[in-house]
Each structure stands twice: as structure tokens, then as C-alpha cells.
Amino acid sequence: MIPSIPPGWRTLxxxxxxxxxxxxxxxxxxxxxxxxxxxxxxxxxxxxxxAETSYDQVRVLLLGQDPYPTPGYAHGLCFxxxxxxxxxxxxxxxxxxELHNDxxxxxxxxxxxxxxxxxxxxxxxxxxxVRAHEANSHQWRGWEQFTDRMIELxxxxxxxxxxxxxxxxxxxxxxxxxxxxxxxxxxxxPSPLSVRKFYGCRCFSxxxxxxxxxxxxxxxxxxxxx
Numbered sequence: 001m002i003p004s005i006p007p008g009w010r011t012l013x014x015x016x017x018x019x020x021x022x023x024x025x026x027x028x029x030x031x032x033x034x035x036x037x038x039x040x041x042x043x044x045x046x047x048x049x050x051a052e053t054s055y056d057q058v059r060v061l062l063l064g065q066d067p068y069p070t071p072g073y074a075h076g077l078c079f080x081x082x083x084x085x086x087x088x089x090x091x092x093x094x095x096x097x098e099l100h101n102d103x104x105x106x107x108x109x110x111x112x113x114x115x116x117x118x119x120x121x122x123x124x125x126x127x128x129x130v131r132a133h134e135a136n137s138h139q140w141r142g143w144e145q146f147t148d149r150m151i152e153l154x155x156x157x158x159x160x161x162x163x164x165x166x167x168x169x170x171x172x173x174x175x176x177x178x179x180x181x182x183x184x185x186x187x188x189x190p191s192p193l194s195v196r197k198f199y200g201c202r203c204f205s206x207x208x209x210x211x212x213x214x215x216x217x218x219x220x221x222x223x224x225x226x
Contacts, residue, residue, distance in 0.1 A: 001029035003043050008054025009150075016149050025142030029129060038132035040067050041074040048076025049124050052117035059120035059216055060162045060207055061154050063170040066127035069135045077123040080113035083226045094190040094198060099221055102202045108223040119219050124150060126169070151176045160214035162207045166190060166198070183210035 005013050064078025073081045088111045099105045117123050126147045131137035155177045165171045167189030185206045188197035208218035
């Protein structure tokens with residue numbers, strides 16, 4: 001089930017893929033499929049976040065939880081959906097509303113966030129797979145150990161990375177970010193349950209200020225129409 005690590009991360013993560021927990025995770029995913037479960041996203045999309053944003057390119061790390069459990073939505077980038085999905089998930093609609101209020105970005109006609117990833121925004125879920133229609137069904141199977149290692153690797157970069165932590169689960173990863181030259185933008189999660197605290201956070205302009213302060217280019221947050 002688990003495909004090869006994309007080239008921009010392969011050397012860094014090779015040791016992880018050889019550890020017993022990772023092999024056990026792979027076996028668990030194979031058993032899910034063998035028993036007739038639908039595992040999302042498809043294997044070919046599993047490491048899209050790593051394929052779209054190589055380690056050397058990472059300037060921002062946006063941390064999500066697990067993929068959308070609705071078939072046809074998840075494609076390997078946190079919060080993003082395929083360009084054909086309509087209507088958009090509530091969390092993503094709330095992200096777009098805050099983005100418009102913060103930076104004046106036009107609300108696009110799709111939820112495909114790959115243009116962010118291609119600018120150096122690593123769009124990482126802490127759990128990379130899910131059983132269809134069952135949110136959080138692949139928690140504590142090994143993905144957390146793997147993605148924690150990715151966060152540690154990003155935190156070891158000598159240049160500034162802005163870590164965007166929406167909600168309590170993402171903010172629990174703060175102890176992994178130990179270098180003082182990095183920046184953290186933490187606020188409420190954009191889900192309907194906490195969106196009132198998310199609105200007004202101006203997290204997108206905060207990210208860009210932190211990048212510019214370190215001599216790095218800001219992110220163009222405008223998602224184009226398709």
C-alpha cells in the first residue's frame with residue numbers, strides 16, 4: 001500500500017521506512033484493503049505533499065490532522081480537495097473567508113491548494129490515510145511517528161520555516177519545533193466547531209511577515225480558478 005518516498009525526501013526518510021513500526025503500518029494498510037475497506041487517499045496520492053514540496057523548498061509547514069474521509073476528496077495535501085469537488089468542505093470554505101478578509105484574496109471556484117505547495121508550503125497531515133467514511137480511523141497506527149520525524153527534519157533546517165498550527169492537535173507538536181530562528185503561527189482550527197475563534201486570526205499575513213522578516217519571499221495565497 002505505501003508507495004516509495006518521493007526523491008526530494010527519500011534519503012532523509014529512508015531510515016524511518018526500515019523501522020518495525022513502519023513495516024507494521026504498511027501491513028495494517030494492506031490488511032485494510034484485503035478486507036475490503038476503502039483507504040483514502042489512493043496509494044498514488046499518498047505522498048503528494050512530499051512530491052509537491054521537496055525538503056529543500058520548505059518555507060512554511062501547514063499541519064492538518066487526517067485526510068477527508070469522503071471518497072474523491074483527499075489527494076494527499078492537508079485541507080485541499082480535488083479541483084472537481086463541489087461544494088467545498090466547511091473547513092476549507094472558512095479558510096477562504098479568512099483569507100479574503102485578511103489579504104483580500106478572491107474566493108476561487110475550487111479547493112485545490114497545490115499552488116501553495118509549489119511555493120514551499122508543506123501541506124502535511126499528521127495521519128496520512130483514513131478509512132472511507134470513518135474520520136480518524138487510522139490514528140495511532142504509526143503515521144504519527146513518521147510525520148513527527150518529518151516535523152523534526154523541517155525544524156532542523158538552518159533557514160526560517162513558519163509553522164502554521166491550526167487547533168489543539170496541531171499545537172501539540174510545538175515541542176518538536178526547537179530552533180529559535182523559526183516562527184510559529186498558532187490559532188483556532190477552521191472547522192465549524194471553532195471557526196468563530198479562527199476568524200480574525202490574520203494568519204496568512206502573519207506568515208508572510210515572518211517570511212519577509214527573514215529575507216524570504218512571501219507566499220502568493222491566491223488560488224486560481226480552474
